[in-house]
Amino acid sequence: MAVKFLKPLADASQFPAPSVTATPKFRLRDLDLAQHTKGDVRETTFTRNGRGAIGIAGTALRKDNCKNVILIPAYHCPALVEPFIWLDYEIRFYPVRSDLSVDISVLEDAISSGDVTHCVVVRYFGFGQNNNDVIQFLHAQPVKIIEDCAHSMFRFVDHFADSGKQIPDVDASICSINKILPTIDGGALYLKSKYQAELTHVGWSEEAKACAFIVGIPQMVGKIKALFKKTEIEPTQQHTDPTEEDMHLRYFQPIDLVSASYRHTKMIFCHSNLKYIRNKRRENFEFIVKNINNPDVGNALFKQLETEDIPYVIPFLLEDEKFFFDLRKKGIQILRWEEVAVSDCSVSQDYRSRLIQIPCHQQLSTRQLTFIVDTFNQLRP
Numbered sequence: 415m416a417v418k419f420l421k422p423l424a425d426a427s428q429f430p431a432p433s434v435t436a437t438p439k440f441r442l443r444d445l446d447l448a449q450h451t452k453g454d455v456r457e458t459t460f461t462r463n464g465r466g467a468i469g470i471a472g473t474a475l476r477k478d479n480c481k482n483v484i485l486i487p488a489y490h491c492p493a494l495v496e497p498f499i500w501l502d503y504e505i506r507f508y509p510v511r512s513d514l515s516v517d518i519s520v521l522e523d524a525i526s527s528g529d530v531t532h533c534v535v536v537r538y539f540g541f542g543q544n545n546n547d548v549i550q551f552l553h554a555q556p557v558k559i560i561e562d563c564a565h566s567m568f569r570f571v572d573h574f575a576d577s578g579k580q581i582p583d584v585d586a587s588i589c590s591i592n593k594i595l596p597t598i599d600g601g602a603l604y605l606k607s608k609y610q611a612e613l614t615h616v617g618w619s620e621e622a623k624a625c626a627f628i629v630g631i632p633q634m635v636g637k638i639k640a641l642f643k644k645t646e647i648e649p650t651q652q653h654t655d656p657t658e659e660d661m662h663l664r665y666f667q668p669i670d671l672v673s674a675s676y677r678h679t680k681m682i683f684c685h686s687n688l689k690y691i692r693n694k695r696r697e698n699f700e701f702i703v704k705n706i707n708n709p710d711v712g713n714a715l716f717k718q719l720e721t722e723d724i725p726y727v728i729p730f731l732l733e734d735e736k737f738f739f740d741l742r743k744k745g746i747q748i749l750r751w752e753e754v755a756v757s758d759c760s761v762s763q764d765y766r767s768r769l770i771q772i773p774c775h776q777q778l779s780t781r782q783l784t785f786i787v788d789t790f791n792q793l794r795p
């Protein structure tokens with residue numbers, strides 16, 4: 415059956431520019447040129463984005479001479495699903511439970527149909543859920559396992575770190591770098607079996623423009639020009655015009671399959687102080703979750719961090735979706751997955767409006783953290 419994504423419920427243009435952003439901004443002082451996480455990335459292919467990494471994995475693992483049927487969790491963003499639509503997989507959604515874990519018996523049922531060839535496992539928001547058990551179960555099944563660490567960059571890194579941690583037995587693992595680090599683009603891909611993706615870098619002038627963008631030069635020029643009533647300069651990104659055929663895909667572009675990340679994205683990845691970022695994100699999570707105390711508004715989905723959890727954001731379940739608008743109007747860049755595909759999973763259909771993502775990134779100041787907490791605590795039904 416064709417996948418039908420639901421329409422967005424809100425538009426960023428409805429809200430003021432945020433004072434608390436969802437992701438960190440680039441600051442030269444955050445780089446540590448003396449350190450180099452080389453060992454962490456030796457098996458990694460740097461792609462334009464996470465969806466590109468997913469698409470390359472989908473291409474490498476596609477089975478010839480049979481239908482490719484993939485199980486994908488019903489709670490997702492379209493960028494995770496669209497590469498498989500493009501690659502002509504048959505997509506079947508499996509439900510998630512209210513804590514985003516997976517009922518393994520439901521998965522077992524789905525696989526018992528006998529024609530399932532692949533399964534995606536998502537490590538939502540930097541948390542483990544019961545994914546290790548799910549992967550262990552899948553390992554005994556005749557399916558290819560694609561682990562989505564788009565939100566769990568540190569787990570992805572740990573798979574390859576020199577510290578001797580075990581690579582989980584999956585056929586592919588992907589992550590999305592610009593969800594955690596202040597880069598313009600960036601995905602990363604691990605493939606168990608050898609597959610040489612032919613990726614192209616942008617030209618050096620494009621690279622230079624992107625570097626200028628990341629340090630804010632065109633934005634500054636744009637502001638100056640605006641003073642003289644000229645038009646602002648847009649960020650430079652490598653995009654081809656989508657063909658008519660691509661138009662129904664909102665996020666994935668076929669060029670993502672053959673695009674390497676910017677060279678400086680890899681540089682930022684290798685010279686970021688990952689230890690500091692891990693600790694800061696955990697600390698920020700703990701501060702926010704401990705201090706928001708307004709059950710009329712809702713509750714954090716997870717109250718505690720396991721040792722390996724490094725939050726990308728704080729998933730928080732609202733009592734009423736109206737609070738999403740209140741929070742955005744106050745200038746907190748809260749996100750949510752509004753465009754999940756239609757499925758039988760009642761949790762996913764409900765979470766589309768009620769499960770929000772609170773920022774907890776490494777650059778949040780004490781003032782911003784307190785602002786987040788106070789804003790939540792002051793909301794009234």
Ligand SMILES: Cc1ncc(COP(=O)(O)O)c(C=O)c1O
Pocket residue numbers: 463464465466490491493494536562564565589590591600601
């Ligand atoms: C779970 C999940 N997988 C994959 C992706 C795709 O990552 P990217 O935005 O880097 O293409 C996203 C991002 O939206 C995501 O949330």
